[in-house]
Amino acid sequence: MNFTNHQITDLLSLCQQGEQGAQMEVYNRYYKAMYNTSLRIVKHEAEAEDIMQESFLSAFTKLDSYKGEASFGSWLKRIVVNNSLNAYNKSKRLDETSIDDHLYKIEDDAAGVAEMDLSSVRAQEVVNAMSELKDNYRQSLSLHLIEGYDYEEMSEIMNVSYANCRTMVSRAKDSLRRILNKNEKGTYRSSI
Template identity: 55%
Template sequence: MFLKPILIHNKDLLEQCKLGNERAQMEIYRRYYHAMYNTSYRIVKDKFVAEDIMQDSFLIAFTKLDTLNDVNMFGPWLKRIIINNSISAYRKNEKNQEVALEEVLYKVEDDQGVEEDYQWSTIKAAQIIDCMKSLKSNYQLGLTLNLIEGYDYEEICDIMNISYANCRTMISRAKESLRQKLKPIMDH
C-alpha cells in the first residue's frame, strides 16, 4: 500500500521557512522556481545570469520573510524581487547602450487609442516573442513588463525609473514597432 503525499499549503511552508527549515525552503523554491526563472530569463536573456538571479532572489526572500505582512502575497512579492534583480542585472550587462534611456524617450503624450486587430490573435506567441527580440532594448523591456508580466504603466515607471508620459510614449512606440515587424507575418 502506497501512502499519498501530504500537500502542505504555502502558508505553512512559509512559517517553517521563517524558522529556518531548509526542507520547507527547498519546497518553496521547487514550487516557484520555474515561473520565476522564466520571468528573469525574459528580462536578462541569459540562462546563467537568470540562474544567479534566482539564487540571490530566493536568498533575499528567505532572509527578509519576516518583513512580508501577508504570506498569501509571497508569490507577487517574490516576483517583484526577481524582476528588480533582473532589471538591475540587465542594466549592468547592457554593453551597447551609448545613450541614456531618458535621452531616447521624448516627453510626448500619446493620445491615440490602439485598436486591437483580430489578426493578432492568430499569430503564435513564439512569433511575437521572436519579433520582440528584434526591438530596441528599452522597447523589449517595456513590452515584456507590460504585455507578458502584466505590469501597469505606473509600475513600469517605477521599475524603469522613467516618467509616466515617457512610459506611455515608449510602450505606444514599442507596440507600433512590433506591429510593423509583425505585419509581414500577418499578411501571409
C-alpha cells in the first residue's frame, strides 16, 4: 500500500493499529528534522541518531496520548527535545567530553530554518559562533531561534522561570553578537 498521499492523521490511525508501513512513512516524513533538532542539543551525531530513534519508538508506543492539540510534528519535536536535553544533562553530569563537541555541523532540517538574508558562509559563521557560547546560552538560542519555541514553552522545557528564560535568551544574543563582532573585527553587525 502506498502511504505517500495519506494525511498524517490517517497515517497515525494506521500506526495505532500497528501498520508498519504507516510507521515507516511517518518516520520518513519526520526523521531528518528530528535528527537535526537532537544534534543541535547533544552535539554528537551517533547520540542524536539514537535519541531520534528512541523518540520515534516512544511516540509510536504513546500515540494514544497524542490529543491533536498541536501538530504531530510539534508533539514529536517536544519528545525529541526533552530526550535530547535529558541525554545532554546526563552526559554533562558524567563530565564526558568529545572532540565532536567542537566539530559538529548543523544541517537545515525538513521543517526548515527561517529563511535568512545571510549567505551560507555567514550562516556557518553564526553556527560556529553559537558553538562558542556557554551551553545554556547555546541551548536557549537553539530552542528559541531555530526550533521556534516561545519563552513559556522554553521555561517549561529547561525547567527555569519565565523571567530567567527571557534573560537567558537576551544574554545569549548579546554574547553571540560579541563573538560575531570579535570574529569579524567589527565589520559584521548582527541583526539578532
